[in-house]
Amino acid sequence: MNDLSLFKQFAPEVPHTFKEGNNAVIYTRVSSADQEDNTSLASQKKHCEMYADRRGLNVVGYFGGTYESAKTDDRKEFNRMLTFVKRSKNINYVIVYSYERFSRSGINGASIADDLLKQYGVITLATTQELDPTTPAGSFQQKILFLFGQMDNELRRDKIVTGMKERLLEGYWVWSTPRGYDNLNPGRGKASERKLVVNKEGKLLKKAFEWKAYQQLPNVEIARRLNRMGLKISEKRMIELFSNPFYCGLIVSKMLPGQVIEAKHEPLVSRELFLRVHNIRQGNRSHSFVHDRDNDNLPLKVFVKCDKCGGHLTGYLVKKKGLYYYKCNTKGCKINRSAKAMHEKFGALLKTFKIGKEEFEIVKLQLEEQMAVFFKSRIEEAKSLKNRLTETQRKLEAIEERFVTGEIDRGLYEKFRPKYEKECFEIEQELGKTGGYKSNLAKVVNFTAKACLNPLIMWSKSDLDGKRVFQNLLFPEGIIYNRELDHYRTSRVNSFFSPIPQLERVLAGDKKGDNVEFDKIPDWVVPPGIEPGTHGFSVRCSTN
Numbered sequence: 001m002n003d004l005s006l007f008k009q010f011a012p013e014v015p016h017t018f019k020e021g022n023n024a025v026i027y028t029r030v031s032s033a034d035q036e037d038n039t040s041l042a043s044q045k046k047h048c049e050m051y052a053d054r055r056g057l058n059v060v061g062y063f064g065g066t067y068e069s070a071k072t073d074d075r076k077e078f079n080r081m082l083t084f085v086k087r088s089k090n091i092n093y094v095i096v097y098s099y100e101r102f103s104r105s106g107i108n109g110a111s112i113a114d115d116l117l118k119q120y121g122v123i124t125l126a127t128t129q130e131l132d133p134t135t136p137a138g139s140f141q142q143k144i145l146f147l148f149g150q151m152d153n154e155l156r157r158d159k160i161v162t163g164m165k166e167r168l169l170e171g172y173w174v175w176s177t178p179r180g181y182d183n184l185n186p187g188r189g190k191a192s193e194r195k196l197v198v199n200k201e202g203k204l205l206k207k208a209f210e211w212k213a214y215q216q217l218p219n220v221e222i223a224r225r226l227n228r229m230g231l232k233i234s235e236k237r238m239i240e241l242f243s244n245p246f247y248c249g250l251i252v253s254k255m256l257p258g259q260v261i262e263a264k265h266e267p268l269v270s271r272e273l274f275l276r277v278h279n280i281r282q283g284n285r286s287h288s289f290v291h292d293r294d295n296d297n298l299p300l301k302v303f304v305k306c307d308k309c310g311g312h313l314t315g316y317l318v319k320k321k322g323l324y325y326y327k328c329n330t331k332g333c334k335i336n337r338s339a340k341a342m343h344e345k346f347g348a349l350l351k352t353f354k355i356g357k358e359e360f361e362i363v364k365l366q367l368e369e370q371m372a373v374f375f376k377s378r379i380e381e382a383k384s385l386k387n388r389l390t391e392t393q394r395k396l397e398a399i400e401e402r403f404v405t406g407e408i409d410r411g412l413y414e415k416f417r418p419k420y421e422k423e424c425f426e427i428e429q430e431l432g433k434t435g436g437y438k439s440n441l442a443k444v445v446n447f448t449a450k451a452c453l454n455p456l457i458m459w460s461k462s463d464l465d466g467k468r469v470f471q472n473l474l475f476p477e478g479i480i481y482n483r484e485l486d487h488y489r490t491s492r493v494n495s496f497f498s499p500i501p502q503l504e505r506v507l508a509g510d511k512k513g514d515n516v517e518f519d520k521i522p523d524w525v526v527p528p529g530i531e532p533g534t535h536g537f538s539v540r541c542s543t544n
Contacts, residue, residue, distance in 0.1 A: 024093035044097040051127040196265035248274035299467040307482040396420040
């Protein structure tokens with residue numbers, strides 16, 4: 001049989017060859033937004049269009065036109081161009097200014113160009129490096145140019161990294177301006193010419209450090225407070241913030257392993273405050289039990305403190321029993337109590353604040369009268385606190401000025417600055433307490449009375465966040481648990497709630513026929529079973 005055409009179906013397919021045609025796309029790229037030399041985007045486009053015109057090519061599309069690094073080929077515009085070329089059936093050329101504009105990834109870039117040619121019949125051409133990639137010699141030369149581009153990229157990187165290390169050792173921040181700072185010399189490219197100063201957002205971030213250090217608030221609560229103040233930040237970002245020594249005037253970097261550099265920029269917080277925050281975080285993470293703080297079965301976790309060591313109780317689950325427990329992780333304390341028992345005791349404590357429906361209006365009236373007297377004295381107290389704050393701020397500004405002018409050294413400055421900052425913070429916190437209820441007194445009194453209609457139900461029926469809000473509202477400083485006596489103790493009850501148990505006791509006497517003389521009720525009373533002490537009072541609750 002001489003007709004061999006019948007056997008063609010068994011022969012390998014003919015490989016893709018260069019397609020006839022003159023359609024081309026142009027790809028331009030720069031490494032940075034401020035690149036303005038002869039390889040700028042406009043210049044590249046101009047040379048590519050002149051090259052296409054000279055060779056009689058028809059440009060059907062433009063890609064790139066922006067800045068994106070070519071050290072890897074994971075680039076948005078670059079990949080958009082490749083997708084377009086591969087999906088089109090009539091593209092014959094990709095025109096670039098030079099092969100390094102196409103890719104600086106070395107052999108990987110060469111592989112992409114080779115794939116375009118062999119799989120799609122598309123030739124990659126460079127206006128400044130004319131060669132024919134369809135020939136063995138031209139293909140070899142193209143690969144060499146790609147490898148040289150990678151080597152040049154590595155050399156540039158090494159030079160840049162060396163320069164960055166030198167600036168870091170001198171104390172200059174070499175990366176983008178961190179959150180909470182402004183650069184007063186934005187037009188200066190060199191790190192040594194930048195001037196980083198704390199901005200308004202930075203002052204809010206400073207409060208985050210203070211809340212963490214002085215109040216030991218969880219990161220999620222700090223993030224919520226900042227969000228309410230207009231600073232949008234996540235809990236994860238808070239962790240990064242507290243872990244970055246940049247904010248206390250120091251620099252650490254992977255480029256300088258094992259080194260801590262004294263920075264040139266203005267610190268956001270003192271080193272003492274930074275370390276205090278860091279130690280709190282370390283302490284929270286060093287417990288032998290690592291649990292999720294947000295557990296619906298453990299609403300009293302962190303809220304309850306250990307009477308023996310003052311540490312916050314954590315919680316855990318005994319999987320075999322399916323029961324939750326609270327415990328103190330301080331070595332030697334051995335505080336361990338079932339969550340059920342702790343919740344029952346807390347419920348008994350809440351019941352001491354319960355009032356009857358028929359007493360609602362009377363309780364409201366008495367609270368309003370007492371609060372009116374209370375706020376009168378608070379106004380005077382607020383004036384005194386404002387004077388103290390002004391004086392302390394003046395001292396802080398004075399010591400900063402003396403440090404800047406060289407009258408005192410850094411050691412003396414670092415000694416007194418944290419002291420004055422802490423005093424300012426504490427005074428500001430007290431000021432917040434003096435005026436918090438004044439403008440909405442009637443609303444707050446009404447809420448207090450409603451909450452006391454059945455505080456146990458209000459707490460137990462709330463979700464986890466609701467429980468925390470209510471228990472912290474009622475006992476702002478938390479409660480303290482004594483395992484030996486098996487009872488709670490607290491140093492303070494919210495001023496709006498503290499008169500309730502005594503008022504209820506007086507009203508209960510009225511039901512029995514006793515005369516009620518409100519003018520003989522003390523201005524500020526404490527719940528029954530609460531024993532006044534030097535530093536606080538005890539609450540004995542029995543569940544029997």
